[in-house]
Amino acid sequence: MTAIDKPVREGSLVKRAAILAAARDLFLRDGFERTSMDAVAAQAKVSKRTVYDYYGDKRRLLQGVVEDAAESLVHSLRKALAEHLSDDPPIGTAQELESALTAFAIDLGENVIASADYATVFTLMGEQRVQLPELESPLLLSAMLEDPIGERLAHFHERGLLNAPDSRLAADQLNALTTLLVNNSQPDPINLDLKSVRRTMTEGVRTFMRAYAAQRRM
Structure with missing residues (x-):
């Protein structure tokens, strides 16, 4: 060795x-x-x-802090995806998918966005981009969240529940209607109003499904 x-x-x-x-x-x-x-x-x-x-040095230590928190966030996100958007039990209708996406989004808001890891990445990436310009690409927060979500949306497109041939674009729009709205309305992730988070997530998923549910396909 x-x-x-x-x-x-x-x-x-x-x-x-x-x-x-x-x-x-x-x-x-x-x-x-x-x-x-x-x-x-x-x-x-x-x-x-x-x-x-x-x-x-301190710059590498900062990078280590951000990367460690980012890895924890991705783990938490994938855990929420597995809990709410897996095929056990199977999701068979657009209505069931909307309910599952809503539960997932609320879980994301309450247990990921409100977490210390999210606050770490959100705050330090925003404040220290000059110190860590390499974080602009591989650890960009939206990409960390949207790539795994896009994988699941592609799955539901293949199952005929969504009309989302560009699953990454669909994930971008779901993120804009949920997570980004929370960020814009409550820029301090440490002190989130969870009731408002749940409302934003629920309405965001409802709007997303109006646009992407398969029955809207012409």
Whole structure:
């Protein structure tokens, strides 16, 4: 086994998680510029040398925080998709699909958009694009959410429940009617009005289905 192949020790995984959690809290509370590596080390209860050994510099640490939160978001999104939009039990009508999409959208609003991971990505990507210009493409928040949703919408198009031959465009529009409306009306993801989120998600799905339900196909 080479040095590259050598697995990370469990203790190292714990330290890495502690460093990321400390850096996330401090970046959100104090801002990237005002957060020192000494403060991160102190909050994580590790040495400053350990922080540098893992991440090299503060810019790479910021990237690690954003990527870790983004991966957690994608995991949560796929879990919500599997719970609400799987084929168990089968979704057989447009009405059942609207109900399933509504449940999914509300779950997305209450448990993903309102999460600390979403606040981390939403806030830090918005504030630190100069520091991390590479996040403009692969970790763009809308792409993270729309690509997995597009996969499921393509499935329901193939099943004849949606008229959505361009599933990515359909996902863009579903996102615009739900998640983006929440972001525009409530720009602070830490203090969301969940009742308003549920209403926005429900109405957004209803509007989406008026446009994309298969029975509207000419």
